[in-house]
Amino acid sequence: MSIKGDVLAQYLGHGDPALADYYPAWLDNMADDATVEGSLLDGAVQGAEAVRSIVVAIRSLYDRQEHKFAGPCGENDDPATIVAQLKTAGVRFRNEIVSGPGGQQILVEDPCGNVMELFQPA
Numbered sequence: 178m179s180i181k182g183d184v185l186a187q188y189l190g191h192g193d194p195a196l197a198d199y200y201p202a203w204l205d206n207m208a209d210d211a212t213v214e215g216s217l218l219d220g221a222v223q224g225a226e227a228v229r230s231i232v233v234a235i236r237s238l239y240d241r242q243e244h245k246f247a248g249p250c251g252e253n254d255d256p257a258t259i260v261a262q263l264k265t266a267g268v269r270f271r272n273e274i275v276s277g278p279g280g281q282q283i284l285v286e287d288p289c290g291n292v293m294e295l296f297q298p299a
Contacts, residue, residue, distance in 0.1 A: 204229050256281045256297045 207225040214221040271284035280298040
């Protein structure tokens with residue numbers, strides 16, 4: 178993992194034009210009994226069409242932002258080593274590494290205070 182140089186976060190730079198009209202295929206392949214729950218909904222909705230409408234509405238809130246999945250962190254897949262390197266470079270974290278049955282995660286802040294999750298599956 179490289180933390181050298183002046184790197185501009187993807188959403189502050191130019192997005193990948195190939196992702197401009199991205200539409201997740203799974204939205205059209207949900208089961209009829211799909212369910213989504215949320216505190217904003219103050220409840221739940223059930224059914225493929227209802228869930229699809231919620232996901233599409235939520236997506237519209239983020240249309241103006243560019244997102245990029247960074248993927249694997251190079252050859253080093255040890256979260257503790259990566260976090261130590263980032264802390265040495267002055268990166269701020271919201272918590273310590275949390276380990277659970279699904280893997281390890283930690284919340285990191287970018288220079289603007291936006292929170293991102295670093296996740297290593299089990």
